[in-house]
Amino acid sequence: MIGVLGGMGPLATTDFMRKVIEATPATKDQDHIPMVAWSVPQIPDRSAAIFGTGESPLPMMQEGVRRLEQMGAGCIAIACNTAHYWYEGLRRGCGARLLHIGETAAERLVALGVPKGRVGLIGTEATVRTRVYQDRLEAHGYECLALGPEESERLFWPAVRKVKTGDTQGATPLLEEAVERLLAAGAARVVLGCTEVPVGLAPARKEILERCFDATDALALACVAWATAEPARAA
Amino acid sequence: MIGVLGGMGPLATTDFMRKVIEATPATKDQDHIPMVAWSVPQIPDRSAAIFGTGESPLPMMQEGVRRLEQMGAGCIAIACNTAHYWYEGLRRGCGARLLHIGETAAERLVALGVPKGRVGLIGTEATVRTRVYQDRLEAHGYECLALGPEESERLFWPAVRKVKTGDTQGATPLLEEAVERLLAAGAARVVLGCTEVPVGLAPARKEILERCFDATDALALACVAWATAEPARAA
Incomplete structure (x- = not known):
């Protein structure tokens, strides 16, 4: 199962999910890859945190990664460019494959x-x-x-x-x-x-x-490649 | 948090999430409603089950509802018209508000x-x-x-x-x-x-x-109305 850490903003999340679907070779619904999305737009603003004018989004994003793992995500994508600043902090303690854009x-x-x-x-x-x-x-x-x-x-x-x-x-x-x-x-x-x-x-x-x-297209393709390479974890 | 039981098919899920986002009065990301989606296209075909030629999708959909509740969904929408045939079976044991299209x-x-x-x-x-x-x-x-x-x-x-x-x-x-x-x-x-x-x-x-x-627009509006009426459960 693919996990999508999202809400940054919410439309970027649905657009990313759509890109994964469109990048998947499928002739029927059942050919598509299971996906779970945690889309919480209340995650503090990433740019404000980087420029020192807002709180860190890391704790809430870590919570999202934990939730996605609980749901069974074996590979997690972050549907926000700027959020990758906290990639190492998110990867610590994360048992799933965490992609980096x-x-x-x-x-x-x-x-x-x-x-x-x-x-x-x-x-x-x-x-x-x-x-x-x-x-x-x-x-x-x-x-x-x-x-x-x-x-x-x-x-x-x-x-x-x-x-x-x-x-x-x-x-x-x-x-x-x-x-x-x-x-x-x-x-x-x-x-x-x-x-x-x-x-x-x-x-x-x-x-x-x-x-x-x-x-973002390349990130979606990497999700599909992961699911192809690890069919047991993708199911 | 709004839960979306999806994957039937996968694009109907992202389209529904987009409709919820577009129906939400918001001037910034943080005004949007937290959402979690469980999109598993391997759910058995609904029409085939109804016409007696395929297995029931109910157990897998029940699993999805349980997962969405675990993630904190207080209100769950089913992003598939036909799947509502199993509405009563899904509602049994579901502590969240389960909308009916x-x-x-x-x-x-x-x-x-x-x-x-x-x-x-x-x-x-x-x-x-x-x-x-x-x-x-x-x-x-x-x-x-x-x-x-x-x-x-x-x-x-x-x-x-x-x-x-x-x-x-x-x-x-x-x-x-x-x-x-x-x-x-x-x-x-x-x-x-x-x-x-x-x-x-x-x-x-x-x-x-x-x-x-x-x-589907009406279902998305009902999600937004729930979040407005129950801000504590929507957060």
Whole structure:
């Protein structure tokens, strides 16, 4: 059984579950992988905790991991990029396989044959500063290029706000420019490490989309790969 | 905490969770209702059990209800119309509030001011034959009109198959005709009691949609109403 630690936010949880379902080879309901989700939006804000203005979300996330294990989850995914800052704290005492979105992204880049070297990264300041992706990507031979503060302020944040208020079309040109800038700086691919970004890029030009890589998709694929490799624990 | 008994099928579970999230008045993540989902697609096929060709799904669904209660669910929704055939068996020994999709549909029709009398019902043969909706609607003064066997064969089933294979546009005229036939027979509203039907009707004409009533939406609203009425158990 796959466990989903969620609620950060709640829609990111259902979107992630949907990605696992869509990534599963299935011709009937019974072919799908059992899943349990613990979606508790009351988990304290991750960015506020990282920047020292809010309480730590770790105790509540640990409670979630415990609950998912009690339910029988043999593999747990965290449906939030920034929450991975607390990965080591969550892994301690966790008997299930706990996936790391930076690690599954790195493994997927390798599997796709993306050459070692520069890759771009689009994510929140909290995700970028805490090196959720960088440490794992570097361990696999990739060098991470993130947006500069000016680009973040002018392109990333307005795009995220537009997506959150439903203006996907308005976000698209901003995110296209962000991707283009990272490609121009030598990135072979651009890792989308923030839930809102793939939504805002969905209407983007094909040549842009081909160079992007949705880290949440890679996390969903890793869940399916786990279930395939460990059918007894997945059941 | 709201519990979702799901996996029947898996996408119906994530769609239902999304409906609860969208029905919740919220300006930030923390305003949303904690939710736990047990989504196990290995639950035996409900229609096969009803028609005597497959094993009962009840023991596995009972296990799911127990697990959701263990996780702290104070109110449980079943994200499958046909599974409500086993409602009484699930309710026995269940300490949480267990919602019934027929009951929440009836209560919502009353709240919307739909006059007592005829309402239409579109659902699978298993849902219609086992009176998931009829008994509850009749208790509230509504008389249920279902499609006849010829209409089911010619309109409903081909539409469901089209939705399941992604041909939503192809399903729409079939379902529009099904709704029109029930309206012509005197239905004030048509209850959509099958997951695929609202999907197939999404592109329908406005005058058709205005006369339809998505039972899953009403079930999601009942979850939100429970959380509002019982904030201590919802937390």
